[in-house]
Amino acid sequence: MSLVFSGICSHAPGITGRAERADPALRDPLYKAFGGMRDALHAARPDALIVVAAEHFANFFMNNMPAYALGMAENYDGPIEDVEWLRIPRRTVRGNPDLSRRLIVEVQQSVDVAYAEEWRFDHGIMVPLHFLDPDNRLTIIPGNINCQGPPLTPLRRAWAFGEALRRACDAVPERIALVATGGISHWPATPDSGMINVDWDKDFLDRWVRQDKDAMLSYTDAETYRDAGQGGFEIRTFIAAAAAARGQGTIHFYAPIPIFAVGCTVATMEIA
Amino acid sequence: MSLYQISKLLFQLNRDEALKRAFKSAPQDAIAPFELSEEERRAVLEPDIGLLYVLGVNGQILMHFAAFCGIEWSDYLQRMRDGVKRHGPVRAGIYAMLSGVDEKVAGS
Ligand SMILES: [Fe+2]
Secondary structure (H helix, E strand, O other): OEEEEEEEEOOOOHHHHOHHHOOHHHHHHHHHHHHHHHHHHHHOOOOEEEEEEOOOOOOOOOOOOOOEEEEOOOEEEEOOOOHHHHOOOOEEEEOOHHHHHHHHHHHOOOOOOEEEOOOEOOHHHHHHHHHHOOOOOOOEEEEEEOOOOOOOOOHHHHHHHHHHHHHHHHHOOOEEEEEEEOOOOOOOOOOOEOEOOHHHHHHHHHHHHOOOHHHHOOOOHHHHHHHHOHHHHHHHHHHHHHHHHEEEEEEEEEEEEHHHOEEEEEEEEEEO | OOHHHHHHHHHHHHHOHHHHHHHHHOHHHHHOOOOOOHHHHHHHHOOOHHHHHHHOOOHHHHHHHHHHOOOOHHHHHHHHHHHHHHHOOOOOOOOOOOOOOOOOOOOO
16 A cells, blocks of 8 residues: 555663663653554554564674664564563564565665565664564564664665655555664763763754655765764664655654663654 | 674574573583674673673574563663673774763663
8 A cells, every 4th residue: 555654763772671760850851752653553443553663783783784674574682682671571463474575575675675584683672672562463564674783774775765654555455564773872881871962963863854865865974973973873764754754744752861871862754 | 803703603592592502501511503602602601691792792683582581671781781890991883872871861
């Protein structure tokens, strides 16, 4: 049928793993915003949800690193992390290899996406699913953009990947939802964890909400690294979501929550 | 120096239950297939989280190794800071520290 829902959200492992250490005045509204996104997502009655994340060496490593990947498995397991550490119970998620294959064939018309018949979900997908699909009801197709191991794919290619995903979603009879997950500025898993460049985040989100393609694609990786840290490279997933949705965005929640190591974000975008 | 090899060891350790068991029972044997320098071997076996950080291991791999070693989050952050204090600035990779060695950002 088409793309029926599009959104972005944070996936930092602290959001669940260090929940009790956050200020409830910030944490609870964040969880509530995730709840609102969950309701909107399910109200769109998707046959499948594509989660485009920026994974963290759960599956892909520098021995053979794809810039772009889509899952094509019957099932997926996650989280790969210690469940006590992430505080998300392990689950088996239903996939749809036939739908994956049809989407991949269309995406490949313009982007050389890798496919994977094995894929273990890390916090990049599991933290969002924990909030957006708590009862494990949805059919999931995982996607990945390498934002971890440089050299990284150029931003304009992340845009092209989003466009390709949109074309692919529009070409299948199923109703498809898309959620892209990542962080804006952050310095995760370093001693600087908790540093957040709020001005940079707000400026990026402003470009995203306005669907300002040129402004979103104008960052160099050197600038992003300087101003937004290595975590900032994950803007690639948010950019892909904007390219897929084409509409105006709405920010439902943004607040820096240092113990979660990121400016926590929940946003949706009109499908245009 | 073989940052790639030590990163690969920790990447595999993070995702392979059999390797985790082997590492717990006979760590020297478990890491033998990886071409590590003496400094890297020592850093993994001790474990010296601070030195692994300074060697340039990506934090997304290192934080799970730390958790596997039973190191709690705040302690993990402190060990990286102590590593920079002892061994000097991060030598490779994209996970360098920006704040001062005695600063605290969040969760320390
Ligand atoms: Fe991430």
